[in-house]
Amino acid sequence: MNIDADRLREARVMVVGCGALGNEVLKNLVLLGVEHVVVVDFDVVEQGNLTRSVLFRCSDVGKPKVGVVKDALKEINANVDVTTIFGDIAYDVGLALVRQMDVIMGCVDSRWARYCIQRLCTRVGKTWIDGGIIGMEGTMRVFVPKVNCYACSLGTEGMDELRRRVPCAGVIRQTEAAGHAPTTSVAASVIGAWQVAEALKVIAGVEVEKRMCYYDGDNLNVQKAVFEAWDDDCALHEEWTPIEPAKECSLAWLLGLGVVVLDDAFVDYVVNRETGERTEVMLPAHRVADFVKRHTQLSIVPMPKLYQHEYMEVDSSFPYPMLSLEELGIPAHDIVKIKTSTGYRYVEL
Ligand SMILES: [Zn+2]
Structure with a gap:
């Protein structure tokens, strides 16, 4: 070759x-x-x-x-x-x-x-x-x-x-x-x-x-x-096409197109199921465990006793529209999946 x-x-x-x-x-x-x-x-x-x-x-x-x-x-x-x-x-x-x-x-x-x-x-x-x-x-x-x-x-x-x-x-x-x-x-x-x-x-x-x-x-x-692994029912086989450029890299602009579908949930607060005490988190779900560890009052609560309130999808009723895409857990140069009434759109940031 x-x-x-x-x-x-x-x-x-x-x-x-x-x-x-x-x-x-x-x-x-x-x-x-x-x-x-x-x-x-x-x-x-x-x-x-x-x-x-x-x-x-x-x-x-x-x-x-x-x-x-x-x-x-x-x-x-x-x-x-x-x-x-x-x-x-x-x-x-x-x-x-x-x-x-x-x-x-x-x-x-x-x-x-x-x-x-x-x-x-x-x-x-x-x-x-x-x-x-x-x-x-x-x-x-x-x-x-x-x-x-x-x-x-x-x-x-x-x-x-x-x-x-x-x-x-x-x-x-x-x-x-x-x-x-x-x-x-x-x-x-x-x-x-x-x-x-x-x-x-x-x-x-x-x-x-x-x-x-x-x-x-x-x-x-x-x-x-011999290695053949392709199952037509696999949930992962989702090609994102066509991809269109974003006119503006902001949550407000994306929400104008439809519902933003997140890969990792966004968590706004956790609740101690025993005491009912609520703690504001405002982080993507994968960062919550670290957040809990850093907070002495939360870190002593066993995990199953904590309930986390989260969003997998963000629509126009989302109470935190001022968040940046980064704060929402969307990395730089990402492509965002948007659910519309007629299907999905894929927008490159
Ligand atoms: Zn597969």
Whole structure:
């Protein structure tokens, strides 16, 4: 396969997760001549990352990973343009940004994060490449729209498990303890290289590997397995089209079009079910657990005793029309889904 150097320079790649795998993927992309990358991660560099992450140094401990990889990549190629998002793929990445990408690289270690990447990619018809590593083993899968879907690959049992972890309405959720699988630089190197090899094909517009690729470093075993996961009933298969530009980036303007459908509920207050005491919150639901922890009076109340009042949809009767879109939990460069009397509209901010 021959890829034009200009095509590589112009390509836009989003890398979600800047751990061992994300480091390898970013290193390979930049060495190959990719000059536009977006990196997403909510962690800081820890001592334990240094043994498996090629772009981190001892002096980086305590710094956000996205900033560290940006500096390191610029040392490899000063022309590389790195957009950093110090946040969570579930809530902090605008869909319009995903839409600008040629390909999205999943270098994450949780089902929820993979589910969120799939959700974003399906909405704007993008291919994403998933890598997963544990010890000396790893897998690589390419999710192409209308061919393979991460949510479909989970099956009923997997989706049930995911739903149990996914925040459900009316209950204050506890932040999922990040389950860090033990990783090695060896598996990260192999799987990260495979991911980037497939990314090159997506950028070049040629056929990608549609089988699941498995690496077992302990026995030097490499396998490819047929991997087809596309179920027409999957709730995630919702392509957002056509997308129209917003004339104004404000809640008032959006409400003029119809009802704003939120991905993450907006919580205005919580109530202690025992005492009836009400506390104003005014945050997206995923930030409520932290809010509760910070408030001494609330933090002593067991979670099931707290009721949270929330909005999944915002219409013209919403009592807080003065809120900014950011305060409502809508990230910059997002695409907003609007329910109208005749269907849905998709508006790019
Ligand atoms: Zn699906």
